[in-house]
Amino acid sequence: QVQLVESGGGLVQAGGSLRLSCAASGTIFGINVMAWYRQAPEKQREAVASITRGGSTDYADSVKGRFTISRDNAKNTVYLQMNSLKPEDTAVYYCNVILLRGPPNNYWGQGTQVTVSP
Secondary structure (H helix, E strand, O other): OEEEEEEOOEEEEOOOOEEEEEEEEEOOOOEEEEEEEEEOOOOOOEEEEEEEOOOOEEEOOOOOOOEEEEEEOOOOEEEEEEOOOOHHHOEEEEEEEEEOOOOOOEEEOOOEEEEEEO
């Protein structure tokens, strides 16, 4: 089994910054893709950013230029640096990992709340 522990959420004013972290632990032979998703009230969960084991990244258009995803393969940890935050970024942010081996190979974190005030 694999456990994901997220941290770094909170309340921030518009224009501010937050850094989310997600550490994976358990029986892990390697992680392929690490990603962040978010879900705002009464909206579907959406992909925010992802990063492959080799470091290739992808971002939702709404966060390009403001958010940066990175990872530390030695620590099985993924980060999301969020700058120039907007009220519309308010959501629960979830970490997701896809392992190199499985099934099961797709795991989710418990979520961390990010609230951006106007």
